[in-house]
Amino acid sequence: MDMKIALGQRLSIGFCGTELTDELKRILSTSKIGNIILFRRNIESFEQLYRLCSDLRNFIESETGHVPFIMLDEECGAVSRLAHIAGCTPCAMAIGETGDVENAYTVGRQIGRQLRAAGVNFNLAPVMDCFTHTGGIASGNRCFGSDPLKTADMGTAYIRGIRENGVLACSKHFPGAGSTSVDSHLALPVIDRTLEQFESLELIPFRRAIEAGTDAIMTAHIMLPKLEKESVPATLSRSIMTDLLRDRLGFKGILVSDSLEMQAVKDVYSFKASMTMALRAGVDIALICHAPAEAAEALAAQKTALESGLLAEDEIQKSLERIIRVKAGLAGPAGKREAFESPAYHASSLRILEKVIRVLPAADGRTLRHPGRTTVFTGFESFRASLAGDDIHYRAAEILTEHFGCMYWPEIPDEIPDDCGEVVLIMEYAGKPENMPYHVLADRLMERGIPVTVVSMFTPTVLDEFPDTVVKVCVWQYDALAVEALANLFADA
Numbered sequence: 337m338d339m340k341i342a343l344g345q346r347l348s349i350g351f352c353g354t355e356l357t358d359e360l361k362r363i364l365s366t367s368k369i370g371n372i373i374l375f376r377r378n379i380e381s382f383e384q385l386y387r388l389c390s391d392l393r394n395f396i397e398s399e400t401g402h403v404p405f406i407m408l409d410e411e412c413g414a415v416s417r418l419a420h421i422a423g424c425t426p427c428a429m430a431i432g433e434t435g436d437v438e439n440a441y442t443v444g445r446q447i448g449r450q451l452r453a454a455g456v457n458f459n460l461a462p463v464m465d466c467f468t469h470t471g472g473i474a475s476g477n478r479c480f481g482s483d484p485l486k487t488a489d490m491g492t493a494y495i496r497g498i499r500e501n502g503v504l505a506c507s508k509h510f511p512g513a514g515s516t517s518v519d520s521h522l523a524l525p526v527i528d529r530t531l532e533q534f535e536s537l538e539l540i541p542f543r544r545a546i547e548a549g550t551d552a553i554m555t556a557h558i559m560l561p562k563l564e565k566e567s568v569p570a571t572l573s574r575s576i577m578t579d580l581l582r583d584r585l586g587f588k589g590i591l592v593s594d595s596l597e598m599q600a601v602k603d604v605y606s607f608k609a610s611m612t613m614a615l616r617a618g619v620d621i622a623l624i625c626h627a628p629a630e631a632a633e634a635l636a637a638q639k640t641a642l643e644s645g646l647l648a649e650d651e652i653q654k655s656l657e658r659i660i661r662v663k664a665g666l667a668g669p670a671g672k673r674e675a676f677e678s679p680a681y682h683a684s685s686l687r688i689l690e691k692v693i694r695v696l697p698a699a700d701g702r703t704l705r706h707p708g709r710t711t712v713f714t715g716f717e718s719f720r721a722s723l724a725g726d727d728i729h730y731r732a733a734e735i736l737t738e739h740f741g742c743m744y745w746p747e748i749p750d751e752i753p754d755d756c757g758e759v760v761l762i763m764e765y766a767g768k769p770e771n772m773p774y775h776v777l778a779d780r781l782m783e784r785g786i787p788v789t790v791v792s793m794f795t796p797t798v799l800d801e802f803p804d805t806v807v808k809v810c811v812w813q814y815d816a817l818a819v820e821a822l823a824n825l826f827a828d829a
Contacts, residue, residue: 344368389455424817432480444497455669465514502667509556512538715762
């Protein structure tokens with residue numbers, strides 16, 4: 337294989353726009369890029385996505401001789417690149433809460449059909465982290481739960497559903513990032529746990545994913561001082577990516593880095609250094625999600641490292657063999673638009689989410705009431721809990737107000753109006769902006785004898801700071817599916 341084509345197979349780049357432009361063609365052709373990652377910014381409709389995937393696949397194959405991996409993150413729930421054109425799915429934590437692995441399989445199969453229909457062949461999901469930090473929002477409802485066995489069962493069922501539709505599955509974030517509250521997009525998390533501790537918790541889902549045939553694993557940008565003597569992030573650590581993952585756990589699939597543009601890596605290493613270190617550690621494909629022009633620099637970094645002996649030729653060959661072998665078995669796009677318009681998919685997703693909504697009555701026995709004219713809905717719009725998600729603004733309180741014909745507070749009033757009969761507070765995460773102290777508002781309302789209901793559009797931990805004198809509801813996620821489920825819940829009260 338031509339050296340430039342070979343090195344380009346080890347890169348996957350993102351770009352802006354919704355079509356294959358001349359500038360993107362120039363970058364792909366000059367650096368012989370072998371793979372693409374898409375985001376919501378690249379997607380407008382099924383027809384547009386199908387056309388874009390087709391154009392990318394044909395152009396890259398003509399330039400390199402190999403079909404590209406066309407990747408995106410379609411986890412379920414909070415991190416979804418297709419929700420605006422294909423509908424929302426229940427988040428991983430809600431699926432885990434059902435206790436039924438068939439629900440994870442059903443959602444995985446549904447997502448797999450949608451991706452295959454549009455021409456996406458590589459799903460950067462599922463999350464196999466165990467959520468163990470009760471105050472954190474970096475992983476939160478993206479995890480199936482805190483129990484490693486349940487996470488393993490749910491994750492492998494999801495993988496089965498994805499793979500049955502000819503789409504590759506990628507388990508993430510190895511060796512497990514669920515115990516940190518730090519978003520690696522913004523800073524470098526540190527997890528001070530021993531290998532024995534990892535073996536008893538975080539590694540269990542990844543072992544099971546490997547046994548279940550996960551096609552790929554994505555690295556985590558986390559510092560592990562008790563596992564890594566050289567004090568480098570896991571993505572750049574050979575002792576973690578090769579000695580632990582490949583040799584000890586026996587993983588033989590494709591190892592994908594998390595984006596090398598994240599601050600967790602970028603704040604410490606130059607792009608060339610992190611690129612070289614990741615590939616030297618054992619990464620097969622490095623992600624460059626936002627700056628396609630850096631592809632040339634990434635290619636140059638590989639070439640320099642190869643010529644200087646920092647990268648071994650035999651290891652590059654093994655990596656290429658893994659990539660090309662998987663590409664040879666890729667299924668073609670199904671091109672079925674109906675996969676994006678299935679009422680059965682939506683009904684299934686709604687059923688799963690409605691099954692696990694929690695309602696905890698107040699200490700005096702008060703529970704949910706059907707909203708009336710004097711009911712007030714208030715709360716802030718959806719929050720981008722992690723930069724892995726998309727910056728989508730969704731105002732549940734306003735939507736529910738319009739649905740039930742109630743009262744609406746766009747912000748906390750200085751004085752509580754006399755015509756206020758009951759207040760429903762819509763929350764999303766535990767760390768609230770200082771100008772929205774809803775626990776203080778709840779106290780003020782109850783002092784006036786006004787009943788309060790608090791709704792978490794995230795995990796149940798959001799409700800912990802509120803007293804048991806309020807009605808507490810957990811809906812697990814903040815999107816159109818959750819608001820529909822919440823509206824149904826209030827309607828039936």
